[in-house]
Amino acid sequence: MKIAVLPGDGIGPEIIHEAIKVLSALGESFEMEIAQVGGAGYAAHGHPLPEGTLKLAKEADAVLFGAVGDYQYDKLERALRPEQAILGLRKELGLFANLRPAILYPELAGASTLKPEVVSGLDILIIRELTGDIYFGKPRGVRECPDGPFAGQREGFDTMRYAEGEIRRIAHVAFQAARKRDRRVTSVDKANVLETFQFWRDIVTEVHREYADVELEHMYVDNAAMQLVRAPKKFDVIVTGNMFGDILSDAAAMLTGSIGMLPSASLDANSKGLYEPSHGSAPDIAGKGVANPLATILSAAMMLRFSFGRMDAADRIENAVKRVLAQGLRTPDIHEPGTTRVGTKEMGDAVVAALA
Ligand code: NAD
Numbered sequence: 001m002k003i004a005v006l007p008g009d010g011i012g013p014e015i016i017h018e019a020i021k022v023l024s025a026l027g028e029s030f031e032m033e034i035a036q037v038g039g040a041g042y043a044a045h046g047h048p049l050p051e052g053t054l055k056l057a058k059e060a061d062a063v064l065f066g067a068v069g070d071y072q073y074d075k076l077e078r079a080l081r082p083e084q085a086i087l088g089l090r091k092e093l094g095l096f097a098n099l100r101p102a103i104l105y106p107e108l109a110g111a112s113t114l115k116p117e118v119v120s121g122l123d124i125l126i127i128r129e130l131t132g133d134i135y136f137g138k139p140r141g142v143r144e145c146p147d148g149p150f151a152g153q154r155e156g157f158d159t160m161r162y163a164e165g166e167i168r169r170i171a172h173v174a175f176q177a178a179r180k181r182d183r184r185v186t187s188v189d190k191a192n193v194l195e196t197f198q199f200w201r202d203i204v205t206e207v208h209r210e211y212a213d214v215e216l217e218h219m220y221v222d223n224a225a226m227q228l229v230r231a232p233k234k235f236d237v238i239v240t241g242n243m244f245g246d247i248l249s250d251a252a253a254m255l256t257g258s259i260g261m262l263p264s265a266s267l268d269a270n271s272k273g274l275y276e277p278s279h280g281s282a283p284d285i286a287g288k289g290v291a292n293p294l295a296t297i298l299s300a301a302m303m304l305r306f307s308f309g310r311m312d313a314a315d316r317i318e319n320a321v322k323r324v325l326a327q328g329l330r331t332p333d334i335h336e337p338g339t340t341r342v343g344t345k346e347m348g349d350a351v352v353a354a355l356a
Helices: 012-024 039-045 051-059 083-092 164-179 195-208 221-230 242-255 294-306 311-326 344-355
Strands: 002-008 031-034 062-067 097-103 123-129 141-144 154-157 184-189 215-220 237-240 263-267 273-277
Touching: 002 012, 002 039, 002 051, 012 062, 012 294, 012 344, 039 051, 051 083, 062 083, 062 294, 083 273, 097 164, 097 242, 097 294, 123 164, 123 242, 164 184, 164 195, 164 237, 184 195, 184 221, 184 242, 195 215, 215 221, 221 237, 221 242, 237 242, 263 294, 273 294, 294 311, 294 344, 311 344
Parallel strands: 002 031, 002 062, 062 273, 123 237, 184 215, 184 237
Antiparallel strands: 097 123, 097 263, 141 154, 263 273
16 A cells, blocks of 8 residues: 655645555555645756656555645646646546545534534535546637737637546546445536536536436536535535536535635546645645644545545545544634634544544
């Protein structure tokens, strides 16, 4: 079980440190190798995804990723910015399916900004297509506007596109995941306005014919955003494109109390995966020892489950997290009156202790 560990920037190294502690405490024989990525990669090797880091990620059985990004790199040309590292890894490793479970632990019902009755018992899975859509479509850029009332001025443009095969494979992932859950899939699109997403809807409907035991509904993304905060428990599995999934999954994060609680897995066709918290590098709290490491620790649990088939070890970590929350320990992002405020390291220590 060879793991490429890429801490990255901001709070990345702090939260990864806690996840490594938890993995090490399992008493399994993992081979872990650490490499620089993002701003740290640029500072050390002149590129956010240095060759050596990419090679390590390709050779490893799984990648455990912290977060990338820092304000000091915001003025670099786009290709050298830290965020290009995660886009590059997704593309190079063929990680097309991003799984983000949004589960509300009962102890955190009060930490969500939504009323407890709206979110308590929440257990939904957002599946976001990760290597296509407007984020990768070409052509893109800034050019002279060729027509319309602003002809002659500069305009920015991107290209939204999805190939049939890209839609088919993510639809299969969603229907298969639903079979292990409540057998309901909501496909989110904007078929009323965008050609790309009418095509998406048609292909998802076609793939659904192979899954008669799973219920499929289609929903426009604007309505989905509303339903996610109105009645989130209505959903079981949500499948959607890259951009809509990016936005909806952050909204779903708040249902669970904090983005610091939300793990994710990005998988290729053979379940090789990159595992990372859903949040970014949080430069505003980096180095302060207050970041919530649980999303990263839960991402490590997803790695054990999806890439290594070690359900037992994954369950041990997830149960340890539940125990720590039941003990009342909270990092500042999920702290409420009556609970005990702890820092990043104390939270990691508590999960390690709870493993036993
Ligand atoms: P962010 O997720 O880093 O932070 C948003 C807010 O959530 C901040 O207030 C932050 O303090 C808080 N937060 C995030 N993670 C937390 C945690 N574990 N514990 C407690 N609080 C937490 O998003 P942002 O501020 O929009 O972006 C910051 C940087 O991260 C940018 O450079 C951005 O490009 C990058 N980013 C990277 C990734 C990635 O590495 N996959 C994803 C998103 C954003």
